[in-house]
Amino acid sequence: MAQTKSKGDQLKHVALVPVDWLEERSGLVGAVKYFLFRRVPHDTNWFHTLGSATLTAFIVQALTGVILAMYYKPSPEEAYASIQMITNDLTLGWLVRGMHRWGASVFIILLFLHMGRVFLFGAYKYPRELNWLLGVLLLVLAMLEGFTGYLLPWDQTAYWATVVGINLNATAPFLGPFLADFLRGGQEIGTETLARFYSLHMLLIPGALIALILLHLYLVIRLGVTSPPWSKDAAGVEREEVVVGRRGLVEPRPRGDGAGADAKGRPEA
Numbered sequence: 012m013a014q015t016k017s018k019g020d021q022l023k024h025v026a027l028v029p030v031d032w033l034e035e036r037s038g039l040v041g042a043v044k045y046f047l048f049r050r051v052p053h054d055t056n057w058f059h060t061l062g063s064a065t066l067t068a069f070i071v072q073a074l075t076g077v078i079l080a081m082y083y084k085p086s087p088e089e090a091y092a093s094i095q096m097i098t099n100d101l102t103l104g105w106l107v108r109g110m111h112r113w114g115a116s117v118f119i120i121l122l123f124l125h126m127g128r129v130f131l132f133g134a135y136k137y138p139r140e141l142n143w144l145l146g147v148l149l150l151v152l153a154m155l156e157g158f159t160g161y162l163l164p165w166d167q168t169a170y171w172a173t174v175v176g177i178n179l180n181a182t183a184p185f186l187g188p189f190l191a192d193f194l195r196g197g198q199e200i201g202t203e204t205l206a207r208f209y210s211l212h213m214l215l216i217p218g219a220l221i222a223l224i225l226l227h228l229y230l231v232i233r234l235g236v237t238s239p240p241w242s243k244d245a246a247g248v249e250r251e252e253v254v255v256g257r258r259g260l261v262e263p264r265p266r267g268d269g270a271g272a273d274a275k276g277r278p279e280a
């Protein structure tokens with residue numbers, strides 16, 4: 012006799028139709044499953060969250076930046092007034108601007124903390140050298156993002172900090188004077204400088220950052236994360252094969268035949 016499905020099962024079946032539809036045509040669901048349930052060392056700890064924290068800070072910068080760009084006017088005549096308008100008149104403008112301004116420092120601090128953890132855990136060594144190099148590029152771009160953004164409020168601090176920054180660049184050997192001319196867009200800091208800093212700040216550098224972050228994360232997923240240096244599972248140490256639990260987005264069950272896993276799919280002690 013055919014068994015009738017419970018309401019819950021029917022609902023689940025209906026809810027999964029679009030998921031199956033997407034999976035059949037793109038393999039995306041499989042990719043997300045792989046990303047979420049990939050194996051990581053059992054002794055990952057809070058230090059391993061610094062990379063994701065940096066990513067979160069970057070996303071906050073991107074989102075608040077998009078909102079600011081809707082109201083900011085990148086010309087010497089209007090820039091300062093538009094920033095004042097955002098801070099004083101726009102609904103919650105002070106919050107968005109504050110998040111973007113303070114968030115920039117948070118982003119850089121987290122970046123250094125993440126880099127420090129990678130260094131101290133020796134996670135830059137084989138086979139992760141390329142990811143370290145990508146990280147160095149990310150660091151340079153993040154600093155440039157801070158430098159170009161600092162001019163945009165077009166107040167005295169912004170103007171003179173940029174004068175100092177450009178003059179510093181000008182002292183570099185050989186390329187220095189050309190670099191300074193390129194950044195200024197002429198002999199003096201003015202309309203051209205503001206326009207090019209704005210374009211670099213909201214188009215070129217964030218675009219490059221997004222592309223490099225995606226590559227960085229691809230390598231993290233491909234190579235896996237490193238165990239802490241004190242780990243028993245560190246590279247080179249013999250380890251027992253453990254069956255890792257949950258598999259699947261909707262129906263948690265043990266991998267393989269489930270041997271070595273308890274009822275919830277966790278490895279047995």
Ligand code: HEM
Pocket residue numbers: 058059060061062063065066069122125126129132134135139142143144145146147149150153224227231235236237238
């Ligand atoms: C926008 C900046 C960055 C973002 C969003 C980011 C994000 C991440 C994430 C989410 C991870 C995996 C989790 C973790 O280990 O914390 C990771 C790992 C890694 N990151 Fe970054 N990162 C950034 C900058 C850097 C920098 C500046 C360096 C070094 C110069 C670096 C080198 C590495 C390396 C080598 C790994 C692999 C670590 C391991 O296997 O244990 N990253 N990154």
